[in-house]
Amino acid sequence: MIDLDNITRSVKKAGENITKRIVVCAGTGCVAGGSIKVFESFIIVAKELGISVCVELKGGNIGTLLSKSGCQGFCQKGPLVNILPAEILYINVKVDDVKEILEKSIKNNSLIDRLCYSDNGKVCKGQNEIPFYKKQHRVVIKQCGVMDPENIEEYISIGGYRAAEKACAEMTDKEICDVVLAAGLRGRGGGGFPVGKKWNLARNQTASKKYIICNGDEGDPGAFMDRSVMEGNPHGIIEGLVIAAKATGADEGYVYVRTEYALAVKRMKKAVKDASDIKVLGKNIFGSGHNFTLHVMEGAGAFVCGEEIALIASVEGKRGMPLPKPPFPAQSGLWGKPTTINNVETLATIPMIINYGADVFRETGTVSSHGTKTFALTGHVLNTGLIEVPLGSTLRQIIFDISGGVTDGKGSVKDGNFKAVQIGGPSGGCLTEEHLDLSLDFDSLKKVGAMVGSGGLVVMNKSICMVNIAKFFMQFTQNESCGKCVLCREGIKQMLLMLSDITEGKADEDTISLLEELARAVQIGSLCGLGKTAPNPVLSTLKYFRNEYDAHVKEKRCPAGECKSLINYEITDKCIGCTVCAVKCPAKAISGERRQKHKIAIVKCVKCDICIKSCKFNAIEIV
Numbered sequence: 326m327i328d329l330d331n332i333t334r335s336v337k338k339a340g341e342n343i344t345k346r347i348v349v350c351a352g353t354g355c356v357a358g359g360s361i362k363v364f365e366s367f368i369i370v371a372k373e374l375g376i377s378v379c380v381e382l383k384g385g386n387i388g389t390l391l392s393k394s395g396c397q398g399f400c401q402k403g404p405l406v407n408i409l410p411a412e413i414l415y416i417n418v419k420v421d422d423v424k425e426i427l428e429k430s431i432k433n434n435s436l437i438d439r440l441c442y443s444d445n446g447k448v449c450k451g452q453n454e455i456p457f458y459k460k461q462h463r464v465v466i467k468q469c470g471v472m473d474p475e476n477i478e479e480y481i482s483i484g485g486y487r488a489a490e491k492a493c494a495e496m497t498d499k500e501i502c503d504v505v506l507a508a509g510l511r512g513r514g515g516g517g518f519p520v521g522k523k524w525n526l527a528r529n530q531t532a533s534k535k536y537i538i539c540n541g542d543e544g545d546p547g548a549f550m551d552r553s554v555m556e557g558n559p560h561g562i563i564e565g566l567v568i569a570a571k572a573t574g575a576d577e578g579y580v581y582v583r584t585e586y587a588l589a590v591k592r593m594k595k596a597v598k599d600a601s602d603i604k605v606l607g608k609n610i611f612g613s614g615h616n617f618t619l620h621v622m623e624g625a626g627a628f629v630c631g632e633e634i635a636l637i638a639s640v641e642g643k644r645g646m647p648l649p650k651p652p653f654p655a656q657s658g659l660w661g662k663p664t665t666i667n668n669v670e671t672l673a674t675i676p677m678i679i680n681y682g683a684d685v686f687r688e689t690g691t692v693s694s695h696g697t698k699t700f701a702l703t704g705h706v707l708n709t710g711l712i713e714v715p716l717g718s719t720l721r722q723i724i725f726d727i728s729g730g731v732t733d734g735k736g737s738v739k740d741g742n743f744k745a746v747q748i749g750g751p752s753g754g755c756l757t758e759e760h761l762d763l764s765l766d767f768d769s770l771k772k773v774g775a776m777v778g779s780g781g782l783v784v785m786n787k788s789i790c791m792v793n794i795a796k797f798f799m800q801f802t803q804n805e806s807c808g809k810c811v812l813c814r815e816g817i818k819q820m821l822l823m824l825s826d827i828t829e830g831k832a833d834e835d836t837i838s839l840l841e842e843l844a845r846a847v848q849i850g851s852l853c854g855l856g857k858t859a860p861n862p863v864l865s866t867l868k869y870f871r872n873e874y875d876a877h878v879k880e881k882r883c884p885a886g887e888c889k890s891l892i893n894y895e896i897t898d899k900c901i902g903c904t905v906c907a908v909k910c911p912a913k914a915i916s917g918e919r920r921q922k923h924k925i926a927i928v929k930c931v932k933c934d935i936c937i938k939s940c941k942f943n944a945i946e947i948v
Contacts, residue, residue: 326612327604329481329490336482342387345431347378350405350470352396352556353549353588354710359419360393360404366423367391376427382479389431395557395592397470399457400710402442407470412451415440460727462689463713464697465673469557474592477599480560486605488679489567493613496679498528501572505675507683509695514540514631514668515752515778515854517694517767523665526655527573530663535575538659538666539566540636541582541589544628545750546801548781550699551669553711555582555589558673559596563619565672567610568679570617573665577618579640581630584623594621628751628805631779632853633658633666635807646807647853668779670699691717694766698777704784705732705742714765716777720746721761724784731786742786745870749778751798752858754865755791774865776858790887791870792877795862796824802859813856816847820863827874829890830881837874841867886947889932894925899944906936906945 349355349364368391371378377388397405402416408430415426415437422440429435442449444456452458472479480486492501506521527535539562543551555562566578580597582590597619600606608616627645629635633654635645640659658664674696678686687695694716700723703709707729714723724731724746730738745755748765754775756763763769770776785794799821808814823840826832844860844867851857867874876882883891896906896915900922907915907923914930917923925936925945937945 326609327486329486332478332481332603336382336478339382339384339386340390342385343379343382343390344387345389345411346409347389347391347426347431348394348397348407348409348471349391350395350397350403350407351393352400352403352469352553354396354400355403355405356588358403362420363404363406363418363423364391364393366420367427370423371427374424374427374432376431382476392473393475394471395469395474396466396553396711398463398466398553398711399442399455399708401708405470407451409471412453414442414449414451414455416442456729457708457710457712457727460714460722461712462697462715464677464689465561465670466554466557466699466711466713468561469553472558474557474559475595477560477596477603480558484680485560485676486564486567488676489564489605490611492568492571492679493611493615496571498572498574501568501679502528504683505572505678508678508686509683509693510671510674510678510686511694511767512668513670513674513698513777513780515749515776517777520667520671523655523667524569524572526653527575527663527665530574530656532663534577534662535573536659536662536664537566537570537573537575537578538636538640538664539578539580539669539672540631540633540666541580541586541593541669542624542626542631542636543586543669543779544583544626544631544805545752545779545781546798547703547747547783548701548750548779550701550711550780552586552589554669554673554699555586555593559592560600561673561676562593562669563596563600563606565667565675566619567605567617568675569665569667569672571613571615573663575665576616578620579659580619580621581624581636581640582621583626583630585626590621590623597621627807628801629807629853629855632855635853636666637664644807646809647855649852670780689715691764691766693768698765698780700780700782702728702782702784704746704782705786705789706730706784707732707736707738716766717764719762719765720756723765723782724761728784731784733786734788739786743784744787744789745785745791745794747783747785747794747798747862748781749776749861750781751801752776752854752861753778753781754861755794755869756865757869774861774868776861788885788887790828790883790885791866791873792824792827792883793885793887795866796821796828798862799824799859802855806855806859810850810852810856812847812850813852813859816843816851817856817859819843820847820860824863827877828883828888830877830888832878834878837867837878892932892947893927894930894932894936895946895948896923896925897944897946898922899942901942901944903942905939905941909935909939911935
């Protein structure tokens with residue numbers, strides 16, 4: 326039987342002569358930015374400088390440990406390098422910076438200011454001083470940027486699998502469900518259904534075979550929370566699955582990950598193998614008599630497979646399509662057996678609840694939405710990335726305090742430039758300035774026509790056309806609809822056509838009324854969550870940006886200047902006749918003599934924006 330204390334002692338003994346640690350971010354964003362080359366360069370350059378650096382924690386190692394981590398969250402500034410215990414965070418690190426880091430920060434304990442984040446001119450040494458981190462409350466992703474996600478011994482040494490041991494060896498299935506129910510944990514995948522209730526429903530089913538599935542099929546545009554947790558802390562998810570399996574009586578489970586999440590698939594598979602090798606998974610776990618086998622399955626990447634029934638069909642090898650409920654998966658799921666499906670973040674939260682109790686979990690969040698929530702922050706903000714905040718935090722805190730404010734088209738922060746935020750992905754809604762101080766929790770968002778969803782947050786500045794945004798999300802859901810029910814298949818298609826007519830100046834006032842009526846019909850009558858929530862972006866933009874729809878239809882004008890069919894270009898008196906725009910225009914639509922104001926032939930103009938981008942005197946405007 327596995328001895329967690331013995332493994333912890335071994336890890337600590339092996340590290341007793343390690344004085345420093347270099348942690349290179351190896352999340353997908355930083356890997357794309359070249360962090361693996363930075364990691365490899367540390368090994369080569371340290372050897373050249375005679376600095377003792379090891380990449381594996383073994384007895385006899387001295388000096389500095391070099392390791393990779395999952396996503397450290399500050400994605401916009403990657404590749405990131407964290408130096409411990411000094412808690413120095415270097416940003417935008419390149420291979421050419423490695424020698425200086427080793428010589429100054431490892432050898433001589435000094436700080437390299439130019440590689441640190443600067444907050445209005447003030448050099449921030451590390452996460453404790455950087456606003457992006459200081460104003461978060463990181464619990465689920467706390468270890469993602471610190472530990473090596475491919476090292477199970479390290480996970481155990483920081484308290485990992487203790488909750489699983491406690492749940493398996495000391496608690497009954499009912500006691501586990503009671504604790505989770507008392508904690509008030511609500512599913513982080515979008516619906517916000519109480520997890521304890523879902524587990525109890527499965528637990529009470531009398532069946533000789535039960536399953537549990539981790540839903541890692543994250544397909545929302547702009548979302549990468551689940552991917553980051555799978556890449557950064559796969560054992561936290563497995564531990565949550567072991568506990569959930571004990572609570573519901575399941576002896577077999579699946580981690581369903583979309584195949585394009587290659588790094589997450591690789592790390593989940595290694596974590597499952599390592600956990601099986603040391604008997605955290607398998608038969609008689611922790612001597613409790615509880616058996617649990619876990620598989621990793623790669624999905625083809627269909628958004629509808631995030632829906633429970635469609636996901637089950639996909640695991641069974643069928644086309645991912647929903648069915649009417651009931652029966653619910655907890656009653657009849659995978660191969661007709663009771664099946665519990667939980668989201669990645671939900672499962673990663675479970676060990677903390679078992680370790681510290683329901684009361685501690687309830688200390689964070691709101692009266693009806695307890696705990697924290699991870700969000701993937703993207704769009705027109707200074708600092709994008711992965712964040713975690715208590716439920717009940719506001720958009721203002723996230724957008725302005727954590728992310729540094731709204732940017733213009735050139736990436737500079739500009740006051741008064743906030744227009745909207747899309748929350749919850751294609752199933753969510755668009756919120757406005759009046760919602761900046763709204764409590765972000767399951768119930769408050771629902772009241773204003775939005776939802777927490779899986780946690781995507783896309784911030785938009787005033788250059789964005791909200792009709793076009795609704796069209797973008799409608800195009801996405803139309804592509805991803807499985808086509809089984811008529812309202813989703815045909816309704817979304819017709820909504821998309823109406824939105825296209827509006828953005829192209831072909832619609833009249835009746836189009837808007839018809840669009841709203843159809844959106845409500847699709848919302849009510851669709852079979853699964855994809856169809857029921859697909860109209861949310863349309864309905865929320867109609868509610869909060871009706872004036873923009875009216876401008877498109879009544880005035881044939883796009884207020885944001887984004888819809889190509891409704892805009893024209895005009896050369897103003899700022900033109901000095903430099904001829905650059907005329908030379909670069911691909912349609913030869915601009916004419917004029919040198920040192921004289923130029924003209925645009927509207928009939929030839931293809932509205933490609935090249936003239937605006939090439940003009941150094943801001944002499945061309947959209948009208």
